[in-house]
Amino acid sequence: MIEIKNLTKKFGSHVSLDNVSCSFKKNDSVALMGANGAGKTTLIRSILGYYHPDSGEVLINGSNPIKERIKVLQDISFVPQLPPPIKLSIQELMHYISVSANVEVELIKHYANEMKLDISANLSKSFFKLSGGMKQKLLIAISLAKKSSIIIYDEPTANLDPKARDDFYRLLRKNEDEKTLLFVTHRLEEVQELVNRQIYMDMGKIISDEIF
């Protein structure tokens, strides 16, 4: 469970999150929406423990993501909007994830296959040399193989073709039970079938919070 209490985050004079309070429970599947600069990414990064809040707090299953980052991050999977240009080979990246997060490499390969990504042929290739779609598929496979109870996707289908999107939705439906899913998106129609709650943010505040 994610609890956000009176969270305020400023960057200089700009207030990115303005006294935000909300909670996400098990089986919540949330579309987090809003215009650019609304505070969606800041909220996600605060959940991941990247930002020190000016006031308020974030608790993940009762733990602070900054003070107890290892414990908190064991239970969170995250896929960023744009795959970063990681120079490690796919094999090395999987090794990093396998050792740090105790994820089985075979499971990553399994989900990659489900996403129609042939990892075995590209093991020694640098991650950043893969195409945008291939990178996104691999990050999605990793997020599912991690078996976290909280999964955060920031525009996960931005680089995917329609077929790959269908594979992604199919896999998510198979793996969504007993999880909290957060989708940062600009297009509700893309995740409408997956979500049961929609939060709209603007100017660092939650404007609407609808449960379907």
Next chain:
Amino acid sequence: MKNLYLIAYLDLKESIRAKWFLVYSLVFGGLIALFFIAGVTESQVMGFSGLSRLLLMYIQITIVILPIFILITTVRSISGDRDNHILEYMLSFPISLKQYYWGKIIGRFITVYIPVLFAMIIAIVYGAMKGADIPWSIFFLYTGLLFSLSSTFLGIAFFISSFVKSSEVALGIAFFIWIFLLAFIDIALISLMMQQRFNEGFIIFIAMINPMELFRVAAISLFDPELTVMGPVAYYILDLMSQRAFVLLSIGYPLLLGVLFAWFGFMIFKKKDLV
């Protein structure tokens, strides 16, 4: 500990594949090869000959090249990862900030130190094959001096990297620090000495807290224990401590400085927003 080694190992592998590492290794290896081709070991200048002369030339060149290479290649390690969102993804896994930061330092230290060390080992092996006398004490002490000089600049680079948000700014600061320690501080101290505004001992003290200057003088003292080539300045140093104590200080002080800078960098890295 396994995560610390994991980060160090992966950083090492990534660096070894990078083009800058190839250039870096070629520069130091190439220098030694160039010295042999140019017949430095057969020449005799100011009483230095054979491998001693080669190592002396190597010192003079590494003092200029090594710090700037370390600063430029390392200063972007964290700020660069932050810039291009690698940090955001890699730190979404359960790795402590301590493991990430120190793992990166260990990996990067091995990367920058190994080529310099190898170049010296190549010189020794080649010299031995040619039947030259090998100055082992100079070799080991110089290896220690290089180790501590590398630590200093690695610590400074990670310190800069921890608080600078853009890698371009990090590069600018690194370049300024290099040129300041290499030349500006000397020019300023010479002009102060000429104006006789401060006591000479104080000016020499300021010069000696510069790790590059300390390295230079300590390296000279390996070949010239009385520091005769330095003139009267030698009295200020050798009246204060023995040549042995001076060399030990020259290894210990930059090492401590590097660790301190790295530690301050870690404190900033831990307390600041990560992305």
